[in-house]
Amino acid sequence: MSDPDGGVPIDLVVNGVTRRGAVPPRTSLADFLRDHLGLTGTHLGCEHGVCGACTVLLDGRSVRSCLVLAAQASGRSVRTVEGLSDGDPLNxxxxxxxxxxxxxxxxxxxxxxxxxxxxxxxxxxxxxxxxxxxxxxxxxxxxxxxxxxxxxxxxxxxxxxxxxxxxxxxxx
Incomplete structure (x- = not known):
């Protein structure tokens, strides 16, 4: 269900933090992470799922975030490269x-x-x-x-x- 402004409400957990928002229906998960959440560690290369630069973990499984719609990730857990370490020390x-x-x-x-x-x-x-x-x-x-x-x-x-x-x- 979308809101009157054309945005699809989404609710997901990103790197352990619950994030809510509304996005246009065709917004990719990669664009949501980068443009709406400022998580620019997820890189966009080919935007066709070929290069793997945009890979994130969705419920613990690797996916090409350029091929997944943000709305498809609603209700799920996303882990990005920013979520790999707890601050300054690298994992x-x-x-x-x-x-x-x-x-x-x-x-x-x-x-x-x-x-x-x-x-x-x-x-x-x-x-x-x-x-x-x-x-x-x-x-x-x-x-x-x-x-x-x-x-x-x-x-x-x-x-x-x-x-x-x-x-x-x-x-x-």
């Missing part, structure tokens, strides 16, 4: 990505972080082939992927006490 995956030189220009980084967070949250033993397969839907034109894969494998191997098996803070 283990972000630190490992920097340590392994898994970023250069940084445009694709948020999407990779979100897909890797989903993968690591599964808490399974991972090998290089599986990590590459799961990350294959995200495009990077700078790094050659090796550092990204090494960072994910490092976090998977070591985990972090006090967090889930992935070493990644839980949903926010």
């Amino acid at each position: 283990p995956l972000q630190t490992a990505l920097a340590d392994h030189h898994g970023l250069q220009c940084g445009f694709c980084t948020p999407g990779f972080l979100m897909v890797a967070t989903e993968l690591l949250a599964e808490g399974r033993d991972l090998d290089e082939d599986e990590v590459r397969e799961r990350l294959s839907g995200n495009v990077c034109r700078c790094t050659g992927y090796q550092g990204i894969v090494e960072a994910v494998l490092e976090v998977a191997r070591r985990g972090t006490p006090g967090r889930d098996d992935s070493g990644i803070p839980g949903p926010r």
Whole structure:
């Protein structure tokens, strides 16, 4: 149901905070996050769901936020790259990505972080082939992927006490 001004009311939890608003019916989740909430870490690249730069977690599963309407996310939980750490210290995956030189220009980084967070949250033993397969839907034109894969494998191997098996803070 839309309001008389043409906006569709939405109510969702973004990084642990309940957010309410009304948006035009065709507003993408990516545009809502960026333009209405100021969460510009969700990057828009191709806007066709091909590059993966706009990936967020919707109820814990990775989605291309350029392909999901904001209204479709109403009543659900969204986690963006801004929700990966609790402030200044980076989470283990972000630190490992920097340590392994898994970023250069940084445009694709948020999407990779979100897909890797989903993968690591599964808490399974991972090998290089599986990590590459799961990350294959995200495009990077700078790094050659090796550092990204090494960072994910490092976090998977070591985990972090006090967090889930992935070493990644839980949903926010």
